[in-house]
Amino acid sequence: MFHPRLSHSWAVPPKGAARKGRKTLLNGLIATARGLFDSPSGIEREAVFAPNYLSPCAGGLYVVGDVHGCFALYHQIETVIAAEVAQGKAPATLVLLGDMVDRGPDTAKMLDHLLQAPPSGLSRLCLRGNHEEMMRRFLNDPNEDAAWLEFGGAATLTSYGITPELWHSTRRTRRRLLLEAHIPQYHFDFLENLPHSAQHGTVFLSHAGLNPDAAPDAQTAYDLLWSRSTADRTHMPCGISHVIHGHIPQSIIDCSKPMIGLDTGAYATGVLSALAISATGRARLIQTAADRHSPIITDVASFSAQ
Numbered sequence: 001m002f003h004p005r006l007s008h009s010w011a012v013p014p015k016g017a018a019r020k021g022r023k024t025l026l027n028g029l030i031a032t033a034r035g036l037f038d039s040p041s042g043i044e045r046e047a048v049f050a051p052n053y054l055s056p057c058a059g060g061l062y063v064v065g066d067v068h069g070c071f072a073l074y075h076q077i078e079t080v081i082a083a084e085v086a087q088g089k090a091p092a093t094l095v096l097l098g099d100m101v102d103r104g105p106d107t108a109k110m111l112d113h114l115l116q117a118p119p120s121g122l123s124r125l126c127l128r129g130n131h132e133e134m135m136r137r138f139l140n141d142p143n144e145d146a147a148w149l150e151f152g153g154a155a156t157l158t159s160y161g162i163t164p165e166l167w168h169s170t171r172r173t174r175r176r177l178l179l180e181a182h183i184p185q186y187h188f189d190f191l192e193n194l195p196h197s198a199q200h201g202t203v204f205l206s207h208a209g210l211n212p213d214a215a216p217d218a219q220t221a222y223d224l225l226w227s228r229s230t231a232d233r234t235h236m237p238c239g240i241s242h243v244i245h246g247h248i249p250q251s252i253i254d255c256s257k258p259m260i261g262l263d264t265g266a267y268a269t270g271v272l273s274a275l276a277i278s279a280t281g282r283a284r285l286i287q288t289a290a291d292r293h294s295p296i297i298t299d300v301a302s303f304s305a306q
Helices: 022-033 071-088 107-114 130-140 146-151 155-158 164-169 172-182 185-192 221-226
Strands: 052-056 061-064 092-096 124-125 199-201 203-206 242-247 259-261 271-277 282-288 296-299
Touching: 022 164, 052 071, 052 155, 071 092, 071 107, 071 124, 071 282, 092 199, 107 185, 124 296, 130 155, 130 185, 130 221, 146 155, 155 164, 164 172, 203 221
Parallel strands: 052 199, 061 092, 092 124, 203 242, 242 259
Antiparallel strands: 061 271, 199 203, 271 282, 282 296
16 A cells, blocks of 8 residues: 655654544545556566465454554454464454555564564465565665655664664665665565465455456556555455455445555554454454454455355
8 A cells, every 4th residue: 555755754643643543544535546656667567466265264264454563453364363263163254455564663573573473273364565666676776766665664674673764874886785784584575475375265356456457367566566456346356256455545444346455554543454254154354453452343245255
């Protein structure tokens, strides 16, 4: 998900922002997101990517929206999911829809956690978002792709201990070495190897949705990571009942439509959302926030993956 440019380098949301003016913040994000980087340069529009096909599990499917470096919120969500899986004594699949990095304070901690083994009974799949793609490009060429710093990358570098003073005082020719000294190689590798999409039965999963006029295995990087033009489409490719995506901030999650967006602007609103889909097709919405001690879990009667 994209957010407004920072007014100055390395700015972070003020304390308490998660609890104040959430609706105003989210509406601002929605308006700004529609106008930024609709056609980013260098994005593959010809190469196509087939989804990772996920085997159905007796414990069902859990899908988490854009975390954006908010590790504490994600940890609450994953703890709830792990407890449900342990209680049900059946394996389940957990999918993160990309944009796990940037904007929030704990990208480094988030990636460290995702590189560890998931809780018992869970298999975890992380998908590529446009922010992982921007971060990957920046790490490979920090001078060429420096615009990333203005769209959440500054907070990410800070989470690795690279302060603005350190960054700006480092010669351009040595900045790649600075990154390598602070960011583990396995974080570089993680970003390089993230898949673009997944499919679980008739449910398609990707960061930005899909192009409904193309088959699931014929989607481009632009379709899967960047596009904003298909969120309101109602027709689906053959064999797909629903597309669950992030990327576009939602004030209300509507599960009655084929396209379901789970991005609730976690870094700005303090709300992180996940959708739980049982093996029988029952759906529940799990939402947690920085100012709540326990998540809110609600049944979603309007959803049916049958």
